[in-house]
Amino acid sequence: MTKIKNDLFLRALKGESVSRPPVWMMRQAGRYLPEFIAIREKYDFFTRCQTPELASEITVQPIRRYGMDAAILFSDILVVPQAMNIPFEMKAGVGPFLPDPIRSQKDVDQTIVPDITEGLGYVMEAIKMTKEMLNHEIPLIGFAGSPWTVFCYCVQGQGSKSFDKAKEFCFTQPLAAHQLLQKITDTTIAYLKEKVKAGVDAVQIFDSWGGMLSPADYQEFSWQYINQIIDALYEEAPVIAFGKGCWFALEKMANSNVSALGVDWTVSPQMARSLTHNKVTLQGNFDPARLLSPPNEIKKMVTQMINEFGKDKYIANLGHGILPNIPLDNAKAFIDAVKEYKA
Amino acid sequence: MTKIKNDLFLRALKGESVSRPPVWMMRQAGRYLPEFIAIREKYDFFTRCQTPELASEITVQPIRRYGMDAAILFSDILVVPQAMNIPFEMKAGVGPFLPDPIRSQKDVDQTIVPDITEGLGYVMEAIKMTKEMLNHEIPLIGFAGSPWTVFCYCVQGQGSKSFDKAKEFCFTQPLAAHQLLQKITDTTIAYLKEKVKAGVDAVQIFDSWGGMLSPADYQEFSWQYINQIIDALYEEAPVIAFGKGCWFALEKMANSNVSALGVDWTVSPQMARSLTHNKVTLQGNFDPARLLSPPNEIKKMVTQMINEFGKDKYIANLGHGILPNIPLDNAKAFIDAVKEYKA
Numbered sequence: 001m002t003k004i005k006n007d008l009f010l011r012a013l014k015g016e017s018v019s020r021p022p023v024w025m026m027r028q029a030g031r032y033l034p035e036f037i038a039i040r041e042k043y044d045f046f047t048r049c050q051t052p053e054l055a056s057e058i059t060v061q062p063i064r065r066y067g068m069d070a071a072i073l074f075s076d077i078l079v080v081p082q083a084m085n086i087p088f089e090m091k092a093g094v095g096p097f098l099p100d101p102i103r104s105q106k107d108v109d110q111t112i113v114p115d116i117t118e119g120l121g122y123v124m125e126a127i128k129m130t131k132e133m134l135n136h137e138i139p140l141i142g143f144a145g146s147p148w149t150v151f152c153y154c155v156q157g158q159g160s161k162s163f164d165k166a167k168e169f170c171f172t173q174p175l176a177a178h179q180l181l182q183k184i185t186d187t188t189i190a191y192l193k194e195k196v197k198a199g200v201d202a203v204q205i206f207d208s209w210g211g212m213l214s215p216a217d218y219q220e221f222s223w224q225y226i227n228q229i230i231d232a233l234y235e236e237a238p239v240i241a242f243g244k245g246c247w248f249a250l251e252k253m254a255n256s257n258v259s260a261l262g263v264d265w266t267v268s269p270q271m272a273r274s275l276t277h278n279k280v281t282l283q284g285n286f287d288p289a290r291l292l293s294p295p296n297e298i299k300k301m302v303t304q305m306i307n308e309f310g311k312d313k314y315i316a317n318l319g320h321g322i323l324p325n326i327p328l329d330n331a332k333a334f335i336d337a338v339k340e341y342k343a
Numbered sequence: 344m345t346k347i348k349n350d351l352f353l354r355a356l357k358g359e360s361v362s363r364p365p366v367w368m369m370r371q372a373g374r375y376l377p378e379f380i381a382i383r384e385k386y387d388f389f390t391r392c393q394t395p396e397l398a399s400e401i402t403v404q405p406i407r408r409y410g411m412d413a414a415i416l417f418s419d420i421l422v423v424p425q426a427m428n429i430p431f432e433m434k435a436g437v438g439p440f441l442p443d444p445i446r447s448q449k450d451v452d453q454t455i456v457p458d459i460t461e462g463l464g465y466v467m468e469a470i471k472m473t474k475e476m477l478n479h480e481i482p483l484i485g486f487a488g489s490p491w492t493v494f495c496y497c498v499q500g501q502g503s504k505s506f507d508k509a510k511e512f513c514f515t516q517p518l519a520a521h522q523l524l525q526k527i528t529d530t531t532i533a534y535l536k537e538k539v540k541a542g543v544d545a546v547q548i549f550d551s552w553g554g555m556l557s558p559a560d561y562q563e564f565s566w567q568y569i570n571q572i573i574d575a576l577y578e579e580a581p582v583i584a585f586g587k588g589c590w591f592a593l594e595k596m597a598n599s600n601v602s603a604l605g606v607d608w609t610v611s612p613q614m615a616r617s618l619t620h621n622k623v624t625l626q627g628n629f630d631p632a633r634l635l636s637p638p639n640e641i642k643k644m645v646t647q648m649i650n651e652f653g654k655d656k657y658i659a660n661l662g663h664g665i666l667p668n669i670p671l672d673n674a675k676a677f678i679d680a681v682k683e684y685k686a
Contacts, residue, residue: 161504164666167632214608214630247590248609265557266591287557289510323507 004201006138009070012281012315013202013238013259021306021314022069023338024141025331026242027321028062029074032331035061045090049076052125059130063138065328066335070139070202073127073195077145077206080187081154083119084111094158101157103169105176113183116190123191124198131199142200144192144229146207146243147184148222154180163212170221177221185225189232196237204240204262205229211245218249230257240283244320250275265290265319269308282309285319286334291326295333302337311343347544349481352413355624355658356545356581356602364649364657365412366681367484368674369585370664371405372417375674378404388433392419395468402473406481408671409678413482413545416470416538420488420549423530424497426462427454437501444500446512448519456526459533466534467541474542485543487535487572489550489586490527491565497523506555513564520564528568532575539580547583547605548572554588561592573600583626587663593618608633608662612651625652628662629677634669638676645680654686 004010008022030036036058039048048054058074078088078096091097102108117124130140153159155166155177170177192203210222222243230239234257241253242262253261254276261280263272265287272282286305291298306316316338322331347353351365373379379401382391391397401417421431421439434440445451460467473483496502498509498520513520535546553565565586573582577600584596585605596604597619604623606615608630615625629648634641649659659681665674 162632162666164632164668167630168635168668171633171636211609214633215611217630217633245588245609248611248614266554266588268558268591271591287510287560289505289507290514290557290560292511293514323505325507325511 002136004136004139006069009139009315010201010238012313013240015281015313017312020341020343021309021311021316021338023316023335024068024070024072025062025318025322025334028066028068029058029072030322031324032322032326032328033061033065034328035065045076048074049079050122052122052129055123055126056129056133059126059140060133063134066332067339068138068335070141071130071134072141072143072204073123073130073200075123075126075143077143077150078153079120079123080144080184080191081150083114083116083191084183084187085114086111086154088153091158096153096158098154098157101165102154102180103165105173105179108176108180108183111180111183113186113190116187116194120191120194124194127195127198127200139201140199141202141204141240142192142195143204143206144188146205146210146222146241147181147188147225147229148213149207149209150184150188151177151181152209152212154184163209167212170217181221181225185228189229192229192233193236196233200237202238202240202259203233204242207241207243207246210243210249215248218246219252223249223252227256234259242283247271247275251277254279260315262317263319269305273309278313281313281315283315283317286317288318288320288323288326291318291322291330291334293330295329298330298333299337302334303341306338306341311341345479347479347482349412352482352658353544353581355656356583358624358656360655363684363686364652364654364659364681366659366678367411367413367415368405368661368665368677369415371411372401372415373665374667375665375669375671376404376408378408388419391417392422393465395465395472398466398469399472399476402469402483403476406477409675410682411481411678413484414473414477415484415486415547416466416473416543418466418469418486420486420493421496422463422466423487423527423534424493426457426459426534427526427530428457429454429497431496434501439496439501441497441500444508445497445523446508448516448522451519451523451526454523454526456529456533459530459537463534463537467537470538470541470543482544483542484545484547484583485535485538486547486549487531489548489553489565489584490524490531490568490572491556492550492552493527493531494520494524495552495555497527506552510555513560524564524568528571532572535572535576536579539576543580545581545583545602546576547585550584550586550589553586553592558591561589562595566592566595570599577602585626590614590618594620597622603658605660606662612648616652621656624656624658626658626660629660631661631663631666631669634661634665634673634677636673638672641673641676642680645677646684649681649684654684
C-alpha cells in the first residue's frame with residue numbers, strides 16, 4: 001500500500017500528536033458548490049450515486065476548491081436498503097420515499113441480506129476511480145447509515161420530525177424490529193468490508209436519528225448494532241461513529257473499538273471531552289448555521305473551537321452537514337482557519 | 344384566595360415533601376381525545392383558542408376523563424405574535440404559516456408591544472371560566488412560548504427541522520434579532536402577568552426550539568430572555584421552564600428564580616438531577632412514543648421513572664406533547680401509574 005502524503009486525518013484517528021488538526025466537512029461534496037449544482041442539473045439523484053464517473057467527480061470537487069484533509073465518497077445511506085429489496089424513490093418536495101413502508105413481520109421477512117458485490121458493485125467502482133483521482137494525496141472516507149437511522153426511513157417511509165411510526169414498530173413489535181435491525185447490520189458490515197477492500201482508508205457511521213431515543217432505548221435499538229459494525233470493522237480500518245443528538249450515549253460509545261466519535265454543536269468541547277474521558281478522538285462540532293456569520297467571525301469561532309477541543313485527538317468538522325445556502329467564501333473561511341491554526 | 348383542594352402540584356413546585364408526585368401531560372387537552380376531536384370538527388383552530396367557552400371546555404376534558412393533578416389552559420404560543428401585528432394563519436398540511444416572515448429591521452419595527460387586555464382579553468375570559476369549572480379542585484397552568492421559540496416561527500414563517508432562516512437572521516442581523524426578541528419578551532411578560540391576575544396558579548414557558556442552538560448561542564438568543572420572564576413573574580406565581588433538547592443549559596437554568604425545569608426523555612433522571620445539583624423541582628420526562636407500549640409495560644416504566652427522579656421535587660409528565668395516535672387506555676395507564684405510586 002502506498003503511503004498517503006497528507007496523513008493528518010489518519011494520524012488524528014490514531015490519537016497521534018499533530019501540528020494542527022485535520023479538517024473536512026460533512027456533506028462537503030454537495031449542494032453549496034456551483035460545480036455540484038451543474039452536475040445535479042443534468043443527472044438525477046440515483047444516477048449520480050450509481051454512476052462511478054459522477055460519484056468520483058463529485059467527491060473530489062470540494063478537494064479541488066478548498067483542499068480539505070480528507071475526501072468522503074459521494075453516496076447515500078439509502079443505497080443499503082435499496083440493495084435489500086427495499087425500493088426507495090426520490091419524491092419531489094418529500095425526499096426519500098418508500099411507497100410501502102415496512103410495518104409487519106411479513107414485510108421484514110421479504111427483505112434480503114444481499115450479495116454486496118452484485119447489488120452495490122457500482123460503489124466499489126466509484127471508490128477505485130476516486131482513489132486514482134486522489135493519487136495518494138489525502139485519505140478517502142466511506143460511509144453508511146447506522147442500522148437505526150436506515151430502519152427509521154424503512155419503517156416511517158419518509159423523513160419525519162419524530163419518526164413516530166419507526167418508534168411505534170419498535171415498541172409494539174420488538175421482535176420483528178430487531179430482526180430488521182440485524183439484517184440491516186449484517187448488510188452494512190458486508191458493505192463496509194467491501195468498501196475497505198476497494199480502497200477506503202476509514203469509515204464513518206451516521207446515526208442521524210439516534211437522538212430521538214431515550215438513553216435506554218438507544219442502547220437497545222441503535223448502539224448495540226453500531227457496536228457490532230465497529231467490532232467487525234476496526235481491525236481493517238478506523239471507524240468514526242457520529243450520533244446526532246446522542247450526547248447522552250457518548251460515555252458508553254467511548255468504551256468501544258471506535259477510533260473517533262462525532263459530536264454536534266449542542267455539546268460543548270469541554271463536555272464532550274469529559275463525557276468521553278479523553279479516551280477517543282473527537283470530530284465536530286461547528287454549528288452549520290454559524291457558517292452564515294461573516295468570514296472573520298467564522299475564523300475566530302473556529303480558532304476558539306480548536307483551543308477548546310485541543311489540537312490533538314481532534315478532527316475539525318461541522319456538527320452536521322453543510323447547508324445549501326452557505327456562501328463559498330464562508331466555507332473557505334472555515335477550512336482556512338483550521339489550516340492556519342497555530343498552537 | 345380559596346385554597347385548592349388537590350395541591351400536590353403546587354407543593355411539588357415549592358419543593359415540599361409529598362405522598363406521591365403530581366401528574367399531568369403536556370398537550371393533555373388535545374388530539375388523542377375523541378371529545379376534543381368532536382369540537383375540532385366543528386370549529387377551526389383560532390376559533391377554539393379565541394372562544395372562551397370552547398377553550399375552557401377543551402381544558403377540562405382530560406381532567407374529567409383521567410383526573411390529572413393540574414389543568415393547562417388550551418391555547419397556542421402564537422397568540423402572542425398575533426397580538427403583536429404578526430398575522431399567523433393555519434395552513435392545511437403546513438401548520439402555522441406567516442405569509443411575510445420577519446427578515447429585516449424594517450419588519451421588526453412594524454411589530455408592536457400590544458395592550459394585552461385589548462389584544463388578548465379572550466384568554467383572560469377563558470381563564471376565569473375554567474377556574475369556575477375547576478371549582479378549586481386542582482390548579483390551572485397558563486403558558487407561553489419562549490421568546491426564542493416564538494421568534495423562530497416569526498422569522499422562519501413556518502415549522503422547520505433546523506429553523507435555519509431564524510438562525511441566519513440572528514447570525515447576520517444580531518441587532519434586529521435582539522430587538523425582536525426583546526419585544527416578544529416584553530409582550531410575554533405583560534401577557535403572563537395578566538394571566539396570573541386572571542387566575543392561573545402557575546405558568547410554564549415552552550422553549551421547543553432552544554435545542555437548535557449551541558450552548559453559547561442559547562445563552563445569547565434564548566435563556567437571557569426566558570430569565571427576564573422568570574424574574575418578572577416568580578414573585579407572583581411559580582414558573583416552570585421547559586427547553587426541549589436544552590440539557591446543555593440545565594446547570595445555568597437551575598441557578599435562577601425558576602420553580603421547576605422540564606426535561607425531555609434524552610436526559611436520564613440521574614443526569615438531570617446531577618446537572619441541576621438537585622436545586623429545583625424537575626418535570627418530565629416519559630418519551631411520548633413510549634405511550635405506544637402495552638399498558639402494563641407503561642406502568643412499569645412510569646414506576647421506574649419516579650424511582651429514578653425520586654418522589655419529591657418531581658412532577659410526573661411526558662418529555663414532550665402527547666402524540667395524536669395514543670390509545671386512551673395507554674394514557675390512562677400513565678396517569679394511573681403515578682396516582683398508584685407507593686414510595
